[in-house]
Amino acid sequence: MKLSQISAILGTRIENASPDTEITGVEGIEKAGPGQITFVANVKYNNAAKTSKASAVIVSEDFPAISTGMLRSKNPYLAWAKAVELFYQPPRYAPGVHPTAVVHPTAKVGKNAHLGPYVVVDEGAEIGDNAVLLAHVVIYRGVKIGDNFFAHAHALVREFCQLGDNVLLQNGVVVGSDGFGFAKDDAGHWHKIVQSGNVVVESDVELQANTCIDRASIGETRIGRGAKLDNLVHVGHSCTIGHDTLLCAQVGLAGTTDVGNDVILAGQVGVSGHVKIGDGAIAIAQSGIPHDVAPGAMVSGAPAIDHKLWLRCCAAYTKLPEMVKALRSRQ
Numbered sequence: 265m266k267l268s269q270i271s272a273i274l275g276t277r278i279e280n281a282s283p284d285t286e287i288t289g290v291e292g293i294e295k296a297g298p299g300q301i302t303f304v305a306n307v308k309y310n311n312a313a314k315t316s317k318a319s320a321v322i323v324s325e326d327f328p329a330i331s332t333g334m335l336r337s338k339n340p341y342l343a344w345a346k347a348v349e350l351f352y353q354p355p356r357y358a359p360g361v362h363p364t365a366v367v368h369p370t371a372k373v374g375k376n377a378h379l380g381p382y383v384v385v386d387e388g389a390e391i392g393d394n395a396v397l398l399a400h401v402v403i404y405r406g407v408k409i410g411d412n413f414f415a416h417a418h419a420l421v422r423e424f425c426q427l428g429d430n431v432l433l434q435n436g437v438v439v440g441s442d443g444f445g446f447a448k449d450d451a452g453h454w455h456k457i458v459q460s461g462n463v464v465v466e467s468d469v470e471l472q473a474n475t476c477i478d479r480a481s482i483g484e485t486r487i488g489r490g491a492k493l494d495n496l497v498h499v500g501h502s503c504t505i506g507h508d509t510l511l512c513a514q515v516g517l518a519g520t521t522d523v524g525n526d527v528i529l530a531g532q533v534g535v536s537g538h539v540k541i542g543d544g545a546i547a548i549a550q551s552g553i554p555h556d557v558a559p560g561a562m563v564s565g566a567p568a569i570d571h572k573l574w575l576r577c578c579a580a581y582t583k584l585p586e587m588v589k590a591l592r593s594r595q
Contacts, residue, residue, distance in 0.1 A: 265286070265287050265350065266283065266284055266285065266286060266287070267281060267282070267283055267284070267285040267286075267287055267319065267320055267333070267335075268283035268284065270287055270301065270335075270347065270350065271283070271335055273346065273350065274322070274335065274337065274343040274346050274347060275337070275338075275343070276322065276335035276336055276337045276343055277335070277336045277337075278320070278333070278334070278335060279329070279333070279334040279335075279336060280329070280330075280331065280332070280333050280334055281319065281320050281333025281334070282333075285299075285319050285320070285333070286299060287299060287300065287301055287319060287320070288300065288351075289301075289351045290302065290344075290347050290348050290350075290351050291318070293309050293312045293313060293316055293318075293321070294309075294312055296316055296317065296318035297317045297318065298317060298318075298319055299319055300318050300319060301318060301319065301320050301321075301322065301335070301347055302316060302318040302320075302321050302322070303321060303322035303323070303340055303341075303343070303344035303347070304321055304322070304323050304327065304340065305324075305340050305341045305344070310327075310328075313327075313330055313332065314330050314331070314332070316332050317332075318332060318333075319333055320332070320333040320334060320335050321333070321334055321335070322334075322335045322337055322340045322343050322344050322347065323335070323336055323337070323340055324336070324337065324338075324340050325337070325338055357378035357380075357396045357398075358378060359375075359376045359377060359378055360378060360379070361377070361379040362379060362380050362381045362382075362383065364381045364382050365379040365380070365381070365382065365383040365384070365385075366382075366383070366384045366385070367379065367383075367384075367385045368385060368386050368387045368388070368389070368405075370387050370388050371385045371386065371387065371388065371389045371390070371391075371403075372389070372390045372391070373385060373391045373395065374391060374392045374393035374394070374395065374411065375393045375394070376393055376394045376395075377391065377393075377394070377395045377396075377397070378395070378396045378397065379395075379397050380397060380398045380399045380400075380401070380417075381399045381400070382399055382400045383397045383398075383399070383400070383401050383402070383403075384401075384402045384403065385397075385403045386402075386403060386404050386405040386406075386407075386423075387405040387406070388405050388406045389403045389404070389405060389406065389407045389408075389409075390407070390408045390409065391403065391407075391409045391413060392409060392410045392411035392412070392413065392429065393411045393412070394411055394412045394413075395409070395411075395412070395413040395414070395415075396413070396414045396415070397413075397415045398415065398416050398417045399417045399418075400417055400418045401415045401416075401417065401418070401419050401420070402419075402420045402421070403420075403421050404420075404421060404422045404423040404424075404425075404440070405423050405424075406423050406424040407421050407422075407423065407424065407425050407426070407427070408425075408426045408427070409421070409426075409427040409431070410427060410428045410429035410430070410431070410467065411429045411430070412429055412430045412431075413427065413429075413430075413431055414431075414432045414433070415432075415433040415437075416433060416434050416435045416437075417435050418435055418436050419433035419434070419435065419436065419437045419438075419439075420437070420438050420439070421433075421439045421440060422438070422439060422440030422441060422463075422479065423440065423462075424440075424462045425439050425440040425462050425463040425464070425465070425479070426462065426463075426464045426465070427439070427464075427465045427469075428465060428466045428467030428468070428469070428489070429467040429468070430467055430468045431465055431467065431468075431469050431470075431471075432469070432470040432471070433471050434470070434471065434472040434473040434475075434495075435473045435474070436473050436474040437471045437472075437473070437474065437475050437476075437477075438475075438476045438477070439463050439465060439471070439477045440462060440463045440477065440478075440479045441476055441477070441478055441479065442459040442478065442479060443457075443459045443461075443478040443479055443480060443481050443485075443500060443501025443502070443519060444478065444500065444501065444519070445457035445459060445481050445501060445519075457481055458481070459478070459479050459480065459481050459501060460480075460481065460482055461479050461480025461481055461482050461483045461484050461485070461501070461502070462479050462480065462484055462485075463477050463478075463479050463480075463484065463485045463486075463487070464484050464485070464486045464487070465477070465486075465487045466486070466487060466488050466489040466490075466491075466507075467489050467490075468489055468490045469487050469488075469489070469490065469491050469492070469493075470492050470493070471487075471493050471497075472492075472493060472494050472495045472497075473495045473496070474495055474496050475493050475494070475495065475496065475497045475498075475499075476497075476498050476499070477499045478498075478499060478500050478501040478503075478519075479501060480501045480502040481501055481502065482502075483502060484502070485499060485500075485501055485502055485503050485504075486503075486504045486505065487499070487505045488504075488505050488506045488507040488508070488509065488525065489507045489508070490507050490508040491505050491506070491507065491508065491509045491510070491511070492509075492510050492511070493505075493511045493515075494510075494511060494512045494513040494514075494515070494531075495513050495514075496513055496514045497511045497512075497513070497514070497515045497516075498515070498516045498517065499511075499517050499521075500516075500517050500518045500519035500520070500521065500537065501519045501520070502519055502520045503517050503519065503520065503521045503522070503523070504521075504522045504523065505523045506523055506524045506525035506526070506527060506543065507525045507526070508525060508526050509523055509524070509525060509526060509527040509528070509529075510527070510528045510529070511523075511529050511533075512528075512529060512530050512531045512533075512549075513531045513532070514531055514532045515529045515530075515531070515532065515533045515534075515535075516533075516534045516535070517535045518535060518536050518537035518538075518539075519537045519538075520537050520538045521535050521536075521537060521538070521539050521540075521541070522539070522540040522541065523535075523541045524540075524541055524542050524543035524544070524545065524559065525543045525544070526543055526544045527541055527542075527543065527544065527545050527546070528545075528546045528547070529541075529546075529547045529551075530546075530547060530548055530549040530550075530551075531549045531550070532549055532550045533547045533548075533549065533550065533551045533552075533553065534551075534552050534553065534566075535553045536553065536554045536555075539553060539554070539555060539556055539557075540556045540557075541553070541556070541557045542556075542557055542558050542559030542560065542561065543559045543560070544559055544560045545557045545558070545559060545560060545561045545562070545563070546561075546562045546563070546571075547562075547563050547564070547568060548562070548563070548564040548565075548571060548574075550566070551563055551564055551565060551566060551568040552565070552566030552567055552568060553567070553568045554567050554568075555567070555568075565577070
């Protein structure tokens with residue numbers, strides 16, 4: 265493709281490069297060569313952009329001019345994502361049902377479905393059009409799933425859960441496993457609380473590898489439209505996740521956590537149960553959240569506090585030995 269065509273698709277502005285330059289692919293900033301596009305979204309790579317051999321670098325509107333060709337963008341990261349799409353073709357799966365797949369006679373599977381080896385679709389389950397279920401995917405009884413469902417190998421959806429359109433499950437996802445509910449009896453033994461609820465996953469959600477979403481004890485656990493959950497995320501029973509919220513790797517939510525819209529919980533954030541996190545809040549990696557978080561707040565640490573206060577505390581920690589020494593000298 266010519267650079268001018270790519271620029272038009274990406275909504276960028278060409279600088280210091282011929283619009284007729286032929287582009288054959290994309291590559292990282294340190295490996296890109298002639299005929300390739302790369303990008304810079306982190307200031308750490310600004311110097312690498314100056315010496316890049318790429319035909320063009322996707323940069324922000326205010327990026328300093330360099331001798332290499334540039335595609336200026338208001339959102340360089342998004343432009344890069346779209347550029348990769350232009351040159352990568354994911355595997356396509358022809359409609360059909362593998363001989364080893366087991367589909368219950370009462371189950372309904374829509375048009376153009378691909379069911380791979382050892383897929384199981386149980387009694388009364390309903391799946392919309394254009395579904396792709398790869399090897400060993402299991403859909404329990406009574407599940408309802410919308411159109412364009414894609415489940416990678418070994419993903420599993422438990423009984424009576426509901427999934428919207430364009431839902432993507434990566435390998436090993438479990439939707440609707442039992443919530444962690446137990447009550448102690450008079451003899452001191454744990455008695456299992458029946459987890460009679462379900463999970464509702466709205467449209468345009470992606471759940472990445474080995475993420476687990478617990479079903480509610482009563483009612484539902486809900487994942488809002490457009491939410492993205494990274495690898496090894498755990499969502500406890502009766503939680504609510506808002507629209508377009510991002511939960512990064514190893515985030516853990518205890519039961520009945522209410523997470524708002526457009527929230528970002530970075531890697532390994534842990535949230536106690538019955539906590540409300542307001543819309544637009546951000547928790548820095550490894551934060552421990554035992555209390556409500558206000559909308560738009562940025563918190564850090566364990567227990568989590570205002571991020572700027574946490575940075576001041578971190579700076580003070582390194583001075584503690586000197587402070588202790590000074591205090592002792594005055595005694």
